[in-house]
Amino acid sequence: MTEAVTIEARNAVKAFGQGEHVVRALDDVSIQIRKGEFFTLLGPSGCGKTTLLRLIAGFEMPTSGTILLDGADITDLPPNKRPVNTVFQSYALFPHLTVAENVGFGLTMQGRPKAEVSKRVAEMLALVKLEPMAGRKVSQLSGGQQQRVALARALAPQPKVLLLDEPLSALDLKLRKEMQVELKRLQTETGITFIFVTHDQEEALTMSDRIGVMSAGKLQQVGSPRDIYTRPVNRFVASFIGETNFLPATVVPGGVRLSTGDVVEVATTRPGAVTLTVRPEQVRIVAAGEAGAIAARVKFLVYFGTDTHCHLDLSDGTEVVARVQSPASGEAGIVEGSTVGIRFAPGAAQVLED
Amino acid sequence: MAERRFEVARLPGFATVAVATFVMLYLPIATLVTFSFNAGSSIAVWEGFSLHWYADAWNNQAVKDATVRSLVIAVWAAMISTTVATLAALGTTRRAAFKGETFIYVAINQPLMVPEIVTAVALMILFGMVKVATGYQGLGYLILAHSAFCIPFAYLPIRARLEGMDLSLESAAADLYASPWQTFRFVTLPLLGPGILAGAMLAFVISLDDVIITEFVKSGGQDTLPTYMLGQMRRTMTPEVNAISTALLALTVVLLTAFFLLTRKKG
Numbered sequence: 001m002t003e004a005v006t007i008e009a010r011n012a013v014k015a016f017g018q019g020e021h022v023v024r025a026l027d028d029v030s031i032q033i034r035k036g037e038f039f040t041l042l043g044p045s046g047c048g049k050t051t052l053l054r055l056i057a058g059f060e061m062p063t064s065g066t067i068l069l070d071g072a073d074i075t076d077l078p079p080n081k082r083p084v085n086t087v088f089q090s091y092a093l094f095p096h097l098t099v100a101e102n103v104g105f106g107l108t109m110q111g112r113p114k115a116e117v118s119k120r121v122a123e124m125l126a127l128v129k130l131e132p133m134a135g136r137k138v139s140q141l142s143g144g145q146q147q148r149v150a151l152a153r154a155l156a157p158q159p160k161v162l163l164l165d166e167p168l169s170a171l172d173l174k175l176r177k178e179m180q181v182e183l184k185r186l187q188t189e190t191g192i193t194f195i196f197v198t199h200d201q202e203e204a205l206t207m208s209d210r211i212g213v214m215s216a217g218k219l220q221q222v223g224s225p226r227d228i229y230t231r232p233v234n235r236f237v238a239s240f241i242g243e244t245n246f247l248p249a250t251v252v253p254g255g256v257r258l259s260t261g262d263v264v265e266v267a268t269t270r271p272g273a274v275t276l277t278v279r280p281e282q283v284r285i286v287a288a289g290e291a292g293a294i295a296a297r298v299k300f301l302v303y304f305g306t307d308t309h310c311h312l313d314l315s316d317g318t319e320v321v322a323r324v325q326s327p328a329s330g331e332a333g334i335v336e337g338s339t340v341g342i343r344f345a346p347g348a349a350q351v352l353e354d
Numbered sequence: 355m356a357e358r359r360f361e362v363a364r365l366p367g368f369a370t371v372a373v374a375t376f377v378m379l380y381l382p383i384a385t386l387v388t389f390s391f392n393a394g395s396s397i398a399v400w401e402g403f404s405l406h407w408y409a410d411a412w413n414n415q416a417v418k419d420a421t422v423r424s425l426v427i428a429v430w431a432a433m434i435s436t437t438v439a440t441l442a443a444l445g446t447t448r449r450a451a452f453k454g455e456t457f458i459y460v461a462i463n464q465p466l467m468v469p470e471i472v473t474a475v476a477l478m479i480l481f482g483m484v485k486v487a488t489g490y491q492g493l494g495y496l497i498l499a500h501s502a503f504c505i506p507f508a509y510l511p512i513r514a515r516l517e518g519m520d521l522s523l524e525s526a527a528a529d530l531y532a533s534p535w536q537t538f539r540f541v542t543l544p545l546l547g548p549g550i551l552a553g554a555m556l557a558f559v560i561s562l563d564d565v566i567i568t569e570f571v572k573s574g575g576q577d578t579l580p581t582y583m584l585g586q587m588r589r590t591m592t593p594e595v596n597a598i599s600t601a602l603l604a605l606t607v608v609l610l611t612a613f614f615l616l617t618r619k620k621g
Binding site: 057058059078079080081084085086088090092093094095096105106109110153154157 | 520522523525526527528529530531532533534536537540541544545
């Protein structure tokens with residue numbers, strides 16, 4: 001992957017409504033999306049991720065700010081003048097056209113010669129494995145097949161960027177898993193920059209090169225799935241992606257002091273009162289009274305098959321959840337009501353930046 | 355059946371009311387059609403089967419002229435009103451909500467609400483002034499008047515079709531490099547087609563059937579089929595009128611059946 005920037009938003013603001021009822025769907029967002037990467041915009045509904053996508057596609061004009069494509073300002077270009085294509089949540093396939101005509105629509109509108117259009121359509125249908133369906137009407141296809149037609153149609157004109165607006169949300173779980181693999185394969189094979197919008201954190205973690213987490217119209221954090229998961233910058237990111245523990249703490253030399261008085265070694269540049277976060281699977285349960293371990297009491301256990309969630313109370317009542325592999329439960333002597341010690345895996349505990 | 359629902363069909367007298375309603379609706383038409391085949395010249399006494407009133411109507415120059423005039427006016431009125439209605443429907447559905455939207459709807463549908471006789475008198479006075487000023491006496495006045503009152507009939511099915519259309523289809527076309535005109539030409543218009551055709555046919559039938567406005571607006575010698583038939587009432591009525599009415603009925607039934615087939619939801 002090169003570091004060249006394909007799409008850039010600079011201080012993009014999109015406000016809806018008037019007077020006292022102004023809602024900032026997008027609140028001063030700046031982001032750079034690199035050429036050829038699979039970038040995911042992740043966030044709950046109403047966080048502004050779809051609005052950002054619509055600004056990039058050209059369906060909406062920003063209230064202020066600029067959108068750049070390969071360094072050129074495209075803020076004022078209408079959608080039909082942007083080399084950017086969209087896969088719509090509802091697919092938006094043309095019901096009066098055949099599968100092949102749908103796939104060829106973009107190329108035809110660009111005025112490409114007929115021979116080139118039909119050659120490219122055949123290639124695209126092969127890519128999404130729908131060659132036998134070329135002459136069908138889209139209404140004769142299943143949901144998964146319609147999804148593939150929508151993908152082929154958006155990829156056929158070889159856009160610089162492909163925008164995907166929650167394209168998998170209408171599919172059932174099994175089909176969704178298949179399409180996740182399919183999308184990743186298409187992105188690798190075509191080398192086109194994908195900007196994928198979803199509210200599903202698992203989808204984001206498994207498919208993306210980088211993720212931008214959004215909330216309340218603002219970009220909260222941008223980074224690789226591993227960065228986002230292991231080093232969340234704030235409480236929102238930490239809790240939106242996976243499960244986590246929050247522990248109130250105070251910064252002391254060499255680490256932070258928990259409200260129980262225990263000191264945890266962790267690097268931080270912040271002074272004063274902070275929040276420490278640690279993932280449940282990074283909490284180790286050890287014998288009570290072990291040197292350096294934090295004392296805890298087992299409140300209750302929840303069995304999940306491969307692992308068990310141990311809900312623990314620290315001495316001051318702070319709740320901590322530890323996830324341990326199930327076979328270990330009995331052996332480690334974890335029983336409800338017993339007193340144990342806990343340790344955090346080295347480097348696993350993080351101080352949130354706000 | 356385990357579930358006992360309220361069913362109108364079980365109420366006492368349901369069958370009687372239903373039959374009476376259908377008889378009232380269709381007995382007059384059945385009588386009209388029957389007597390169009392009467393061999394004699396009475397519209398009330400049956401004297402045997404014959405097609406000669408159809409032949410008489412066919413060979414009657416006044417009927418021929420009126421028929422051609424009716425069709426010319428209806429075709430023009432349907433084309434003009436459908437074009438205007440299509441633009442109005444696009445204008446009222448393909449934009450953000452705006453102040454005065456309700457007022458626009460009322461304005462477009464005004465001919466449905468104003469009593470037809472009022473419009474007729476108003477048009478007679480206005481066109482009278484235009485006739486004096488320009489000297490033009492042609493069919494233009496009738497075509498214009500018919501176009502105006504046909505607009506709401508064409509507008510309603512077209513607007514219904516547009517409102518049922520997914521807006522993201524037009525976004526998708528724009529996203530795939532279609533200019534606004536290409537989007538209209540290759541996506542909106544083909545999908546709107548059945549709605550436009552339905553609107554045009556409804557407008558055609560409404561125009562074909564009009565008496566009141568035509569009667570007030572027409573110049574001498576500009577009888578349409580309905581006003582010609584009205585004129586016949588002043589003389590002795592013969593089954594010729596029945597034959598013309600039956601032909602008109604047949605045409606209308608064909609068009610309205612086509613309208614129904616075009617506008618019904620695909621199953």
